[in-house]
Amino acid sequence: MWTWFHKLASPPHAYRILGNLAPWFGWASLALILVASWWGLVKAPADYQQGDGFRILYVHAPSAWMSMFAYVVMAVAAGVGLVWRIKLAHAAAAAVAPIGASFTFLALATGSIWGKPMWGTWWVWDARLTSELLLLFLYLGYMALRASFDDPQRADRASAVLALVGVINVPIIHYSVDWWTTLHQPASVTKLDKPSIQIAMLIPLFIMIAGFQLYFGWAVSRRLRGEILRRERNANWLKEAS
């Protein structure tokens, strides 16, 4: 088992394996996203309270979920890289960051689009949107820190410490933002929450999440391959291959 792990941590092997996996991820994710979109837009019933506008939930909720998932993946990869000094893990964290940030941005944008017809404003200080905004700041800070170092080793390790500090903070931020939004409206539900759940609504949601996960796999595979190329540009295995 350890030999498999060691092999995976070696850049040339990872490069090859990811190259093989990526197309599978890509096509599967495209298929699932299309299915989920059709289901959500067409087949699922309109909500009796929110009408058709709520359908954007099918993109908003999975994006929010993915943004959190990506941050945890990034932090775990960074932690592995820091503790066991595995360069590929650092490369993975670097690859995941912009993808996670994009999901966060998508969640914010779809949340905003959802809110406009409902409450007439482009922004609402709702618990989820506010948490997503703070998460975006955490991603941007991580990427800014990485970019500020010329020395790639220092960039990797410093940003790893930041990611770990961030991941511990995320639950604290969530809780504090939740607490903050309930203060003025003790009885209210999160404004952008799902309408009363029916099974018919859950299915497209899960399919979309699965589709996004596969998209994540595809996007990270491609970015990570790019990172490997960049980091290993002077290595022998690359020169021999090309």
Place this chain on the structure above:
Amino acid sequence: MAFDGAVFEAREINAWRGDRHILRDVSFSVRPGEFLKVTGPNGVGKTTLLRVICGLLPAETGELLWRGKSIRGRRDEFNFELGHLGHLNSLKGDLTARENLKFLAGLRTTLTPELIDQTLDRTGILSRGDLPSRSLSAGQKRRLALARLLLADAALWILDEPVTNLDTAGIKLVEDLIVEHVDQGGMVIAAAHQRLLDDASCLRRLELEP
């Protein structure tokens, strides 16, 4: 003062700086009473090697052994027996010479005013003891850094270009201190360009090649 039986050993040390493979399979050992002088052209990795020994730079592969056991996981213990003099003097300009010693060397060993005075005298800057260290000359600052090293009472000295900024008397001081140290069973590893005890019996050389 006797530094008992401690042997320092490096086995197959490999280190990179960015993309460059600077240290390749470097191996050596230093026994009590020995002065190992690391030589080689500029940029060959002398400072890198010293920093790897101190743990200020990671070695990708290889092992460092102190008293026969690997240092890995026992850094703090090893560090206590290690005295380091780098390129920088680690002095605060706003503190006096005495205060600099009290607040830095004092982190390792308990100091008394007599001990501080004794050491300042040994390094020839006793008269400057109460001046803020920013008003010392470059050579005097180096001597103050040497005083700090002496107070560390460490078995293994790691010196990186120790005679920088020192005049002839200063160079003689460093040589005397090294000889005194190894005579008591201590060990010194130094990277130096200049002649430093080149004819001494305790001297061994490690020539690094690019």
Place this chain on the structure above:
Amino acid sequence: MTAVRTPTLAAVKLVFKRDLTLAWRRWDEVTQPLIFYVVVTTMFPLATTPDLSALSKIGGGVVWVAALLASLLALEALFRADVEDGTTEQWVLSGQPLGYLLLAKVAAHWVLTGLPLVIMSPIVGTGLGLPTSAWGVLMLSLLLGTGTLSILGGIGAALTVGVRRGSVLLSLLVLPLAMPLLIFGARAVAMQMDGDSPAGPLQLLAAIFFLALSLGPLAMSAAIRISVEN
């Protein structure tokens, strides 16, 4: 070896004393964050209204924001001098637990920056219409909050040592992490003014402070080693 090894507690006290001594010799630098604090809190009435009762509605929040910004301003240079002159390297090599030495430094910094902000807070709070009854909660919340912020800022400062334009980057890194402090602290003051008990948010602030106190030294020492290893 005949020398006596310095006990860790004594080493920690030495670092604390050293930083206070150094600051004392440049005390004009110590007052700058405090002046910034007062200036920023003055900006709010000028930007909105002189009406104290209107100001008091956001007064707690404004004092908190100003305190966070002033603290951050002072934190950027926390480790810079020591890393540049090689002192930090010697600390790493001292054989003492690095995290505790760094915590001592952060503690000295807090005494010089955070504590004065806490003490001045009733004064700037009065300028924003905060009643005397809120002073206790204001000061207690800021005490815990600036303490936590010093530790978070210490981690950020350790990560960004030597980075050009480091102060902006430091704020970008630390402020999002400090948002929970702001939420709980400002809210505690508002609750006190509304007649509700601020115990809940104060306890949360204390919990976060103790979390920072226990994990902070670990993160700071990892960050400093990264800055020094090159």
